Amino acid sequence: MKTTRPITVILLFFIICMHTHIIKAQPNLADFKKRFAQMEKENLDKTYEGILTSDGLQKGLFPIASTRVSTEPIKNAAETFFKSLSNEQLAKTQFEVQDKEWQKWANVDNGLYKRQGVSIKEMSQEQRKLAFKLMQEALSAKGLQLSKDIMKTDQTLRELNNDDPIYDEELYFFTLMGKPSMTEPWGWQIDGHHLVINYFILGDQVVMTPTFMGGEPIITISGKYKGNTIFQDEQNIGLKFMQSLSPEQQKEATLPEGKRGNNIAAEAFSDNKTVDHQGLLASKMTKTQKEQLLGLAHQYISNMEEGHAKVKMEDIKKQLDNTWFAWIGKTDEDAVFYYRIHSPVVLIEFDHQGPIGIQGQGREPTRNHIHTMVRTPNGNDYGKDLLKQHLKAHHGHE
Numbered sequence: 001m002k003t004t005r006p007i008t009v010i011l012l013f014f015i016i017c018m019h020t021h022i023i024k025a026q027p028n029l030a031d032f033k034k035r036f037a038q039m040e041k042e043n044l045d046k047t048y049e050g051i052l053t054s055d056g057l058q059k060g061l062f063p064i065a066s067t068r069v070s071t072e073p074i075k076n077a078a079e080t081f082f083k084s085l086s087n088e089q090l091a092k093t094q095f096e097v098q099d100k101e102w103q104k105w106a107n108v109d110n111g112l113y114k115r116q117g118v119s120i121k122e123m124s125q126e127q128r129k130l131a132f133k134l135m136q137e138a139l140s141a142k143g144l145q146l147s148k149d150i151m152k153t154d155q156t157l158r159e160l161n162n163d164d165p166i167y168d169e170e171l172y173f174f175t176l177m178g179k180p181s182m183t184e185p186w187g188w189q190i191d192g193h194h195l196v197i198n199y200f201i202l203g204d205q206v207v208m209t210p211t212f213m214g215g216e217p218i219i220t221i222s223g224k225y226k227g228n229t230i231f232q233d234e235q236n237i238g239l240k241f242m243q244s245l246s247p248e249q250q251k252e253a254t255l256p257e258g259k260r261g262n263n264i265a266a267e268a269f270s271d272n273k274t275v276d277h278q279g280l281l282a283s284k285m286t287k288t289q290k291e292q293l294l295g296l297a298h299q300y301i302s303n304m305e306e307g308h309a310k311v312k313m314e315d316i317k318k319q320l321d322n323t324w325f326a327w328i329g330k331t332d333e334d335a336v337f338y339y340r341i342h343s344p345v346v347l348i349e350f351d352h353q354g355p356i357g358i359q360g361q362g363r364e365p366t367r368n369h370i371h372t373m374v375r376t377p378n379g380n381d382y383g384k385d386l387l388k389q390h391l392k393a394h395h396g397h398e
Contacts, residue, residue, distance in 0.1 A: 032112065043269040044100050050379035051266055051347055053276045058344050058378045062385045064393075067204045069307035074201065075180040077137040078188060081130035082176050089118045097178030097185050098391075102198060102382045105191045106268040107212050107371070109154075109166045115191050121170035131174055134188065138199055138208075143303030146213065150195045152225040153215040157357040159223040167193070167357065185387050196268075200383025202390055206308040207383035209376040212267060213303075216357045216369040231370045234299050234350055238339050241292050242331050245280070249289075250331065253280035259329035259365055263338035264351040266375050275377075277342055279326030290320060297341050300348050300374050312346075319343040329365075336365040347375040 049057065085093060093116070095101040106113045120128055136144050151169045158167040171192055177200075178186030187200040196212040213231075220228040245253060255278055257263075265275050282290055297316055301309050316323070322343055329337025329352070336352040353369040355361040361368070379385045391397035 029112075036106075036108075036113065039269045040104065040106070043271055044103055046272050048103075048379075048384055049272050050381055050384065051270070051273055051275055051375050051377040052379075053377075054274055061344055061378050062376075062380045064202065064205070064386060064389050067206075067308070067311045069204055069206075069305075069311060071201050071204050071206060072182060073137045074134070074199075074305070075182060077130070077134040078176065078180040078186075081127070081134045081174075082180075084124075084127050084130050085118060089122070093117045093174065094176045095178075097187065097387065099177060101175060102177060102187075102189065103271055105189065105196045105198070105210075105212070107194065107196060107214060108268075109171075109193045112166070115171075115173040117173035117175035117189070117191065119171050119173045121168065134174075135190070138188075138305055139197075140302055140304060140306055140309065143305075146230060146303060147190075147195055147197070149228055149230050150213060150215050151192070152228045153217060153220065153230070154193055156217060156220045156223050156225055156228070160217075160358055185383065185390055187383065198382050200386070202383060202386045205383075205386060206304065206311075207376060207380060207386065208304050208308070208312075209374050209381050210266070210271075211300075211303070211374040212371070214353075214369075214371040216353075216355070218368050218370055231350075231372065234372060235352075235367070235370065237296055237299060238350055239331065239333075239335065239337065241289075241296055241325075242327055242337075242339065244289065244292065245285075249280055249284070250327070252284075253325050253327045255279065255326055255328050257328060259336055259338060259352070261365065262351060262353045262371075263328050264349050264353075264371050264373055265340070266347060266349060266373050267371065271381060275342065275347065277324040279324045279340070279342075281321075282323040282325065283321040293323065293325060293341065294320065297346065297348060300372065301346075315345045316343065319345050334367075336367055342377075344378055345376065347373070347377050349373040 101116055104116065123131060135147060151172060154167045155169040158164055161167060172195060173191045175189045180186055183203065185202045190197045194214040197208065198210055200207040215230045218230055220226055266273055282293055294317065298313060301312050324342045326340040327337060329335055338351045341348040349372060351371045352365040352367055353371050354363045354365055355369050375381055
């Protein structure tokens with residue numbers, strides 16, 4: 001049966017509503033856009049606090065301090081790229097470093113959400129090269145390849161949905177916050193359907209959160225990008241770690257609810273969400289299990305440029321005994337599941353989601369649609385804690 005754009009849109013809305021309990025009435029596009037705009041407004045209207053637990057804010061976790069890992073290559077690449085944009089492109093791309101534009105990202109396709117900035121689709125060939133050069137300097141080789149492979153999944157969805165224009169591998173938008181500098185805070189963002197990276201820089205310190213990465217299909221079996229495959233390590237290493245735990249540890253790690261729908265907690269418009277520590281505390285793990293847990297976290301952190309990833313991993317190691325591992329789902333080889341790694345300095349989520357872009361697969365979670373999320377709890381997503389400290393120390397802002 002031919003799939004039309006309205007069916008795609010309505011199904012997407014229905015699945016989102018089933019997860020978030022937004023509405024109980026028959027969904028339609030107008031209702032979705034209205035509620036979506038309301039969710040964004042509510043998120044932006046709140047004074048930013050960050051992802052917290054019920055115990056409230058833990059202070060002093062993110063001091064301004066030299067990492068001795070230069071950010072100059074990233075600054076130079078950003079300057080070159082943004083200088084290549086026309087005045088018209090810059091007008092919709094450049095924002096102040098404190099602008100709420102940071103928080104205006106969403107993991108839905110472009111047909112349902114208006115993004116700011118300049119998209120890859122709008123760029124000249126030279127501008128595209130410079131945009132990917134910026135990503136190359138800011139990310140690891142692994143992170144850059146994963147980003148490109150995620151974009152490819154939108155081309156596959158387009159093919160599977162009769163060339164539906166809401167799916168487009170080039171509808172990923174770049175914005176610049178502040179001005180590239182070695183001393184003043186600045187950053188950049190890429191925002192699109194299954195890839196959102198917020199990249200804040202202050203001196204030689206980097207915060208690369210919130211970072212949302214997802215994809216559907218996970219394994220492409222036809223079309224232009226046949227063979228494209230993503231998130232197998234995040235999936236398989238996560239499952240192997242859970243399987244390696246003792247029965248008692250597995251019981252403690254497993255949350256009471258079964259894997260019936262989408263479980264990810266901290267996606268778009270969750271900047272002030274309360275997410276409590278749950279599951280198995282790492283201090284109850286063996287030395288080998290702790291090393292495996294760090295290895296699982298590294299699968300996500302290693303998408304950053306290598307030097308800055310090492311810095312972030314050191315922060316995570318310092319909080320290891322105060323890190324929690326939670327699980328939803330079964331543990332057999334073909335299981336669908338959700339897991340979370342959560343400490344005062346990092347929140348990592350992996351979730352098998354219900355199908356949206358691929359029709360005829362029902363609504364149950366599947367291995368062919370995955371969302372992942374990385375956050376910096378306790379007020380430092382978007383580098384906001386570092387920015388606050390800098391503005392107070394150097395600009396007299398309270």
